[in-house]
Amino acid sequence: MTSYKEILDKITFSFSTLHQYEQCPYAFYNRKIDGTELNEGNFYSDAGGYMHDIQAQIFSNQLNLDDALDYYIENYDNNVCYTAKQSTMDKKYEQGADYLAALDLSELDNYEILGVEKEVHFELQGYKFIGFIDLLLQNKINGEIILIDHKSSDHFLKKDGKPLKNQLSNFEAYSKQMYLYSYPIYQEYGKYPSCIVWNHFYEQTITNIPFVKENYDKTLNWAVDIIHKIYQDEEFAAHLDYMMCHVLCGYRNSCEYVKGEE
Numbered sequence: 001m002t003s004y005k006e007i008l009d010k011i012t013f014s015f016s017t018l019h020q021y022e023q024c025p026y027a028f029y030n031r032k033i034d035g036t037e038l039n040e041g042n043f044y045s046d047a048g049g050y051m052h053d054i055q056a057q058i059f060s061n062q063l064n065l066d067d068a069l070d071y072y073i074e075n076y077d078n079n080v081c082y083t084a085k086q087s088t089m090d091k092k093y094e095q096g097a098d099y100l101a102a103l104d105l106s107e108l109d110n111y112e113i114l115g116v117e118k119e120v121h122f123e124l125q126g127y128k129f130i131g132f133i134d135l136l137l138q139n140k141i142n143g144e145i146i147l148i149d150h151k152s153s154d155h156f157l158k159k160d161g162k163p164l165k166n167q168l169s170n171f172e173a174y175s176k177q178m179y180l181y182s183y184p185i186y187q188e189y190g191k192y193p194s195c196i197v198w199n200h201f202y203e204q205t206i207t208n209i210p211f212v213k214e215n216y217d218k219t220l221n222w223a224v225d226i227i228h229k230i231y232q233d234e235e236f237a238a239h240l241d242y243m244m245c246h247v248l249c250g251y252r253n254s255c256e257y258v259k260g261e262e
């Protein structure tokens with residue numbers, strides 16, 4: 001039991017909280033225990049977040065698909081403020097525009113939309129959780145539920161269904177996110193999703209995996225195990241990783257460990 005117990009007892013956990021702890025316990029400490037606001041965004045979260053927002057507007061009928069591309073272009077600069085290499089920014093901008101121009105929603109006629117950016121609350125062994133499901137659909141004919149997450153990253157699997165080497169950690173992490181969300185889905189609808197779909201919007205591809213109960217059970221155990229680990233932790237050690245510490249982490253410009261590297 002650590003001296004942080006009282007603070008930890010008040011935390012509402014989420015997949016991203018647990019994932020952040022796995023990636024860098026010190027970042028978790030800054031955010032959840034010290035309460036330091038994330039002080040730096042980045043181009044990738046700006047651009048990906050903007051695409052998420054536009055898709056949420058489309059799927060909740062707040063933005064007509066025919067107007068989506070114009071909206072994207074007109075509001076891009078107000079929503080994507082951080083920069084990256086010019087060629088990366090150009091590529092992502094064009095990929096976003098291409099996706100919206102090609103988006104075809106005709107298949108949605110077969111589905112009822114159960115939720116868009118659906119906020120879910122649940123508890124695992126007394127620990128409170130919150131999550132936001134990008135898109136939840138139910139097949140009008142067979143009643144099957146499909147859990148969809150919009151992803152800026154490339155597709156996760158090879159043609160043989162095995163994870164691509166460079167996407168393995170993403171695939172494993174984001175599978176856990178989707179299995180965690182399956183818990184409140186079961187609580188609300190009395191059934192698990194039949195499949196999990198990642199919509200890799202920039203690439204215009206999808207990764208589609210069947211729901212596997214064994215992986216779901218493992219994920220719930222993983223979540224509770226990580227929380228137990230957090231409660232035991234007294235050091236919250238920094239994990240230095242080039243991409244995280246120089247591009248992605250919200251603490252990269254104030255982190256003493258990164259400054260110590262220079």
Ligand code: SF4
Nearest residue numbers: 024027238245249255
């Ligand atoms: S900058 Fe690096 S070491 Fe510092 S909190 Fe972020 S991920 Fe951890």
